[in-house]
Amino acid sequence: MTAVKKIVVLKGDYIGPEIMTAGLAVLDAATKDTTFSYELIDAPFGGDGIDRAGDPLPQATIDMLKQADAVLLSAIGGPKWDNASRRPEQGLLEMRSSLNLFANIRPTKVTQAQIDRSPLKPEYVENTDFVIVRELTSGAYFGRPRKLEAHQAIDTMYYSEKEVTRIMHKGFKMAQKRRQHVTIVDKSNVLATSKFWRKIANEVSKSYPDVTVDYYYVDAMTMAIMSKPATFDVVIIPNLFGDILSDEAAQITGSIGQIPSMSVGESGPNLYEPIHGSAPDIAGQGIANPISMVNTVAMMLMESFDEKRIANKMTQAVDYIIENHYVTPDMGGTMTTDEVTQKMVDYIKNDE
Amino acid sequence: MTAVKKIVVLKGDYIGPEIMTAGLAVLDAATKDTTFSYELIDAPFGGDGIDRAGDPLPQATIDMLKQADAVLLSAIGGPKWDNASRRPEQGLLEMRSSLNLFANIRPTKVTQAQIDRSPLKPEYVENTDFVIVRELTSGAYFGRPRKLEAHQAIDTMYYSEKEVTRIMHKGFKMAQKRRQHVTIVDKSNVLATSKFWRKIANEVSKSYPDVTVDYYYVDAMTMAIMSKPATFDVVIIPNLFGDILSDEAAQITGSIGQIPSMSVGESGPNLYEPIHGSAPDIAGQGIANPISMVNTVAMMLMESFDEKRIANKMTQAVDYIIENHYVTPDMGGTMTTDEVTQKMVDYIKNDE
Ligand SMILES: CC(C)[C@H](C(=O)O)[C@@H](O)C(=O)O
Ligand SMILES: CC(C)[C@H](C(=O)O)[C@@H](O)C(=O)O
Numbered sequence: 001m002t003a004v005k006k007i008v009v010l011k012g013d014y015i016g017p018e019i020m021t022a023g024l025a026v027l028d029a030a031t032k033d034t035t036f037s038y039e040l041i042d043a044p045f046g047g048d049g050i051d052r053a054g055d056p057l058p059q060a061t062i063d064m065l066k067q068a069d070a071v072l073l074s075a076i077g078g079p080k081w082d083n084a085s086r087r088p089e090q091g092l093l094e095m096r097s098s099l100n101l102f103a104n105i106r107p108t109k110v111t112q113a114q115i116d117r118s119p120l121k122p123e124y125v126e127n128t129d130f131v132i133v134r135e136l137t138s139g140a141y142f143g144r145p146r147k148l149e150a151h152q153a154i155d156t157m158y159y160s161e162k163e164v165t166r167i168m169h170k171g172f173k174m175a176q177k178r179r180q181h182v183t184i185v186d187k188s189n190v191l192a193t194s195k196f197w198r199k200i201a202n203e204v205s206k207s208y209p210d211v212t213v214d215y216y217y218v219d220a221m222t223m224a225i226m227s228k229p230a231t232f233d234v235v236i237i238p239n240l241f242g243d244i245l246s247d248e249a250a251q252i253t254g255s256i257g258q259i260p261s262m263s264v265g266e267s268g269p270n271l272y273e274p275i276h277g278s279a280p281d282i283a284g285q286g287i288a289n290p291i292s293m294v295n296t297v298a299m300m301l302m303e304s305f306d307e308k309r310i311a312n313k314m315t316q317a318v319d320y321i322i323e324n325h326y327v328t329p330d331m332g333g334t335m336t337t338d339e340v341t342q343k344m345v346d347y348i349k350n351d352e
Numbered sequence: 353m354t355a356v357k358k359i360v361v362l363k364g365d366y367i368g369p370e371i372m373t374a375g376l377a378v379l380d381a382a383t384k385d386t387t388f389s390y391e392l393i394d395a396p397f398g399g400d401g402i403d404r405a406g407d408p409l410p411q412a413t414i415d416m417l418k419q420a421d422a423v424l425l426s427a428i429g430g431p432k433w434d435n436a437s438r439r440p441e442q443g444l445l446e447m448r449s450s451l452n453l454f455a456n457i458r459p460t461k462v463t464q465a466q467i468d469r470s471p472l473k474p475e476y477v478e479n480t481d482f483v484i485v486r487e488l489t490s491g492a493y494f495g496r497p498r499k500l501e502a503h504q505a506i507d508t509m510y511y512s513e514k515e516v517t518r519i520m521h522k523g524f525k526m527a528q529k530r531r532q533h534v535t536i537v538d539k540s541n542v543l544a545t546s547k548f549w550r551k552i553a554n555e556v557s558k559s560y561p562d563v564t565v566d567y568y569y570v571d572a573m574t575m576a577i578m579s580k581p582a583t584f585d586v587v588i589i590p591n592l593f594g595d596i597l598s599d600e601a602a603q604i605t606g607s608i609g610q611i612p613s614m615s616v617g618e619s620g621p622n623l624y625e626p627i628h629g630s631a632p633d634i635a636g637q638g639i640a641n642p643i644s645m646v647n648t649v650a651m652m653l654m655e656s657f658d659e660k661r662i663a664n665k666m667t668q669a670v671d672y673i674i675e676n677h678y679v680t681p682d683m684g685g686t687m688t689t690d691e692v693t694q695k696m697v698d699y700i701k702n703d704e
Binding site: 077087089093119120121124140141143146147148150151152153154155156157158159160161187189190191192193195196197218219220222223226227240241243244245246247248250251252256 | 503513541
């Protein structure tokens with residue numbers, strides 16, 4: 001018998017709990033009669049952390065995270081905590097740091113079945129299939145000093161050699177398993193941290209002679225993501241630029257409600273989460289799109305537990321509901337979150 | 353008789369001189385038999401500055417700029433000066449700073465005639481007509497310390513109250529003359545400089561009760577530029593984010609080879625330049641698209657000299673060649689830069 005996997009569940013805010021419930025229901029269906037066994041551990045985090053435990057990242061949650069085999073997060077934050085002394089986002093940044101989750105991985109893929117959802121003309125997006133590897137624990141997000149004073153404010157962008165080197169290796173290794181191409185993004189015609197980024201990229205690239213490399217300034221890259229997205233394979237990008245460009249990349253698919261992401265460290269559990277936010281405007285109405293969370297759980301099964309069969313079952317259930325247009329209003333359907341989820345569960349049951 | 357206007361011409365690098373020649377030829381045709389009289393003053397700058405005077409921004413050029421009524425720039429930089437101790441871009445940054453050009457203004461407009469050029473589906477871009485107001489002399493571009501060391505690198509993002517306040521007033525005043533709507537972009541859920549930016553935006557907005565305001569995080573804004581560009585009117589954005597998002601905005605028009613921009617200070621000459629780069633790959637072939645430079649010259653006539661009639665003549669010449677498909681290869685045509693320019697000159701002559 002395999003060991004019981006410990007999955008920490010951070011159910012999130014606003015639509016967070018609604019989609020988390022959906023994702024876990026599909027997980028339950030897909031793991032029935034398999035040898036994969038798991039335990040779900042609920043922990044307070046984000047706005048829910050503030051409400052239940054007085055902090056967006058309570059120490060007890062950190063302790064649980066460090067024991068986990070994987071972490072599932074839905075989406076956090078929202079107006080309820082806008083004036084909190086420590087906001088939900090602060091918890092997310094600190095979690096990335098405490099778990100040393102230095103790489104955020106975001107697939108951007110446009111399938112033939114979904115191509116019509118893109119705001120771009122089909123001839124621009126067809127065959128798009130790239131992965132953004134965003135540095136997640138340094139850069140402008142963590143550099144010090146950071147000062148908010150009465151008459152001025154300061155942030156610091158910082159990168160050390162170790163930080164840049166490890167994210168480069170991460171990206172180049174991923175490219176070796178894909179189409180052997182890496183794109184380095186920076187603003188090295190202006191910023192020192194970007195010159196440094198590009199210099200190390202160039203050095204690390206020498207250890208991967210099988211991988212081709214090109215370099216883009218971040219401004220030019222926003223254009224290229226729209227005008228020739230199919231030319232990219234693995235995109236390695238600093239924290240702040242990665243935040244911006246990964247959302248642009250998501251938008252070209254037209255399917256933000258479907259995209260999962262993962263954050264990984266050198267050891268310890270990976271964190272899996274949909275890329276969208278907590279959507280306060282539609283929370284409580286039962287119409288949140290559960291697809292991203294189902295894809296997120298599937299990504300966890302694949303990447304943390306190597307459970308390819310179960311993961312495939314889940315993503316097939318997603319394909320099934322899309323094909324049959326059993327979808328929520330954001331995708332032009334009329335179903336509720338629960339109805340869509342039930343369709344996926346039924347599909348998996350009948351498939352057996 | 354009106355005074356002779358002094359226009360400093362920075363002819364630029366690679367395709368720079370090719371399109372500058374075109375822009376000036378159309379200016380010459382459009383001002384014939386008018387009372388507008390001008391003097392063109394050639395000054396070394398950028399790569400051309402390095403080649404002719406040993407520096408991307410020679411002191412003699414600074415002195416000339418300060419005497420000018422307006423400055424025309426084409427595009428600078430390129431591989432030839434990649435290893436220069438001071439690169440062409442450095443000259444541009446220092447020019448912005450010496451002339452105190454704190455606001456960069458970029459129109460993003462999609463006309464019905466040009467809508468098919470957009471990579472976006474028409475239903476997404478129709479009616480797009482907004483202006484980006486980018487802070488240009490502070491933020492991550494100028495903050496100190498900036499350090500590039502062997503094992504680490506640092507940049508500083510900095511904003512003072514004065515810097516943020518003046519760019520806000522600039523943007524709000526522009527909105528009053530347009531559709532009375534301002535969008536503030538920042539990353540205030542993470543950065544101190546962005547919290548500061550948003551706080552001052554909020555204060556300044558109180559002096560403009562006729563202008564509505566909304567706030568976007570920069571990552572969400574990259575999505576909105578693609579999914580609902582027609583909802584924006586004036587977008588006020590910090591330097592680094594403005595660099596990135598203004599290129600994305602240009603890309604949604606599909607007409608990067610046509611867009612002008614201007615940089616303005618509190619007094620002194622404005623700087624006018626196309627938004628595209630120096631295109632080393634097509635330089636010397638005589639096929640560079642002259643439209644952006646003609647539009648840039650027209651923008652100067654309008655904004656610095658209030659010469660509406662002449663400016664309109666020039667933009668009508670642009671409309672004429674587009675309608676008749678007298679265009680360069682980048683726009684699907686077969687004409688050279690000179691042929692397209694001659695068509696515009698002929699159109700203006702015959703129009704009289
Ligand atoms: C919520 C916010 C702090 C976060 C970030 O900026 O990293 C989010 O935008 C993301 O991309 O995960
Ligand atoms: C050439 C470069 C320094 C410049 C910038 O980053 O400001 C350019 O991209 C621009 O937007 O004018």
